[in-house]
Amino acid sequence: MALGACAVPARDSGGFCAADRPTRPQGAPSPTWHRDVAPIVEAFCVRCHREGGLAGDSFESYLRVFAARESVARSVRARTMPPYLAAPCCARYRHSWGLSDEQIATVLDWVDAGAPEGSPMDRGARIEPPTAGLSRRDVSLSVTEPYAPTPPRGSTDDVRCFVLDWPGTARTFVTGLEIESADRSLLHHVIVASVSGEDADRVARLDRDEAGAGFSCNDGAGSLRGVTMLGGGLIGGDFPEGIGIAVEPRSKIILNIHYSTVAARPGAVDRPSVHFRTDANARPAEPLALTNPAWLIGDAMRVRAGDRDATFFYRYRPRVSTRGRTMFLRSVTPHMHTFGSRLTVRVLRANGERACVLEIPRWRFGWEQVYWLEESIRLDPDDELYLECHFDNSADNQPVPGAAPRDFTFGGNSQDMCAAFLSMTEAAR
Ligand code: HEC
Structure with missing residues (x-):
């Protein structure tokens, strides 16, 4: 047996599923504010974008949104606004407050068409804002x-x-x-x-x-x-x-x-x-922290100054955490810091199939949250968990704007991180 001939795990070729620019069904009429866009903004934006809200801009009128239309299109297309970062092409989540691909396409087509107001008589149906609510406070x-x-x-x-x-x-x-x-x-x-x-x-x-x-x-x-x-x-x-x-x-x-x-x-x-x-x-939901322990040691994980897309991945067969049982994934919380640019978590099955657990096409530090899966994802003892993180260490993406990029490592000064916190149960439902 050749010494040191251990198999190096390969990067999964599954790729990211989110379309750069989603499209609407053929023949859909050109969108207007009153009919198509106002219901989306009211359901998904004004919770924060209102007077006294968390965001600086108020989007409570046509004129306010019209004035911000270019930056609205940019952030909706990047899926950074609303700041619900998970792509719906990967998996469905409970109480999602992200836009569907069709809603993104509607906003983009509307801005492309000059953001027309349309007629207030032609008012689109209200979209129920996503809510959840706690049934008891114990x-x-x-x-x-x-x-x-x-x-x-x-x-x-x-x-x-x-x-x-x-x-x-x-x-x-x-x-x-x-x-x-x-x-x-x-x-x-x-x-x-x-x-x-x-x-x-x-x-x-x-x-x-x-x-x-x-x-x-x-x-x-x-x-x-x-x-x-x-x-x-x-x-x-x-x-x-x-x-x-x-x-x-x-x-x-x-x-x-x-x-x-x-x-x-x-x-x-x-x-x-x-x-x-x-x-x-x-x-009981059992926690499982998915990250490569080796990344945290010394400079095992080095991101070079100027690298726009430093990619790291980790494959892990969670037999120790699952103790040989078949488990069902329930929730996932992604974690990176300010250099993180995109992330995906998948299950790679022993038979070659893969299941998408989470995809964040555009990471924004500070909008971390728990995503509860609408349907649990089966994890058999021979399946692997796969985590892939991308980092942007170019001059455009420095935490202090204008600062010169420098090499960094995860272990040394914990400048950044690549992890996903999962929870799982023994039963599917
Ligand atoms: C959970 C609160 C929240 C929701 C919901 C939300 N925003 Fe924002 N938005 C913010 C905050 C806070 C900022 C300020 C920048 C930051 O902190 O990321 C912001 C900034 C923006 C900006 C400025 C550019 C940028 O990306 O920073 C635009 C444009 C924007 N939001 C559009 C929208 C649109 C359109 C929607 C709905 C489809 C929306 N937002 C929903 C909180 C929210």
């Missing part, structure tokens, strides 16, 4: 001290981790959650996680050592060690089909909140709360 935890977001100099973003004590005295299942913020104009995005044992002590120390409520999570990575992802995103609600995630007694809850001061009122402060639905018994 445990509510609040940050007691008000926090005034203080972005580092030159930035409008501040990522803060708040640490809250979990009150349970026995193992409990979280079966849903919802975030409440004192000031919606600040809250960019939220991740909720639990941490127990030594990691809980570590997080409590970080909280104590820094003045004011919580501690700075601007570097992203350090605080993630040992955590179990519970949920996140701006729309809360019950987990599907009675699924629960176990939380141990004496755990800490981490509220990782990304504040944006772009549209903040002067002197705005937040005092966030998180509400949980809990049950003594639930269909």
Whole structure:
């Protein structure tokens, strides 16, 4: 046997499925504001794009959207607005608030046609905005001290981790959650996680050592060690089909909140709360963190200065995590930082088939969230999980605009990261 002749796993050739520019069915009439575009904007944009909302621009009238039409077309085409980053061609998710390919095409065709208003008499049917909602609030935890977001100099973003004590005295299942913020104009995005044992002590120390409520999570990575992802995103609600995630007694809850001061009122402060639905018994979801441990060591993962598309992939047969069982994937939370540009998670089956779990055609740091699959995805013991991340380290994509690109590694200074947090259950439904 030749020494060192171990098989090097190959990159999966499956590619990304999202069309660069989706098209509408042949013969569809040219879109107008009143008939076609206003219902889309009202359902998917004005939640944030209104006076006092999170985003600077208000899209509450034809004229406002008309004035912003070029940048609206650009961000809708890139699928960065609404900031729901998962491509619908890959898989369907619960309570999705992303646009369908047809809705994207409608907005693009409308802008191409000069963004006509059309007649207000010809009003398109209202689209029900996606909502979820938590059916019960069994445990509510609040940050007691008000926090005034203080972005580092030159930035409008501040990522803060708040640490809250979990009150349970026995193992409990979280079966849903919802975030409440004192000031919606600040809250960019939220991740909720639990941490127990030594990691809980570590997080409590970080909280104590820094003045004011919580501690700075601007570097992203350090605080993630040992955590179990519970949920996140701006729309809360019950987990599907009675699924629960176990939380141990004496755990800490981490509220990782990304504040944006772009549209903040002067002197705005937040005092966030998180509400949980809990049950003594639930269909347990087991966590699985998908990342290549070797990436974190030294400079195993180096992204060269100027590289516009540095690509890394990882194939993993999760036999240890699944203990030889067939499991069903339920949710996925992607994770990269500011250099990340695109990401995909797939199941590569032993028979050569593949199943798309998540595709983010255009990553935007700060819009991380949990995606719950509409239909679970089977993971047999011989299947592999596949993760592929792309990074843009060109001059156009530096966290500090105008800064010269520099080489970076994942392990050294955790400048960036490539991971997906999955949850899975033993039964398909
Ligand atoms: C969850 C809140 C939210 C929703 C929903 C949302 N936006 Fe935004 N949008 C923002 C925020 C916040 C910004 C400011 C930039 C940032 O923080 O990413 C923004 C910025 C923009 C910009 C400026 C350019 C850019 O990409 O930064 C455009 C254009 C835009 N949004 C269009 C839309 C359209 C069109 C929709 C609906 C189809 C939409 N947005 C839905 C929050 C939202």
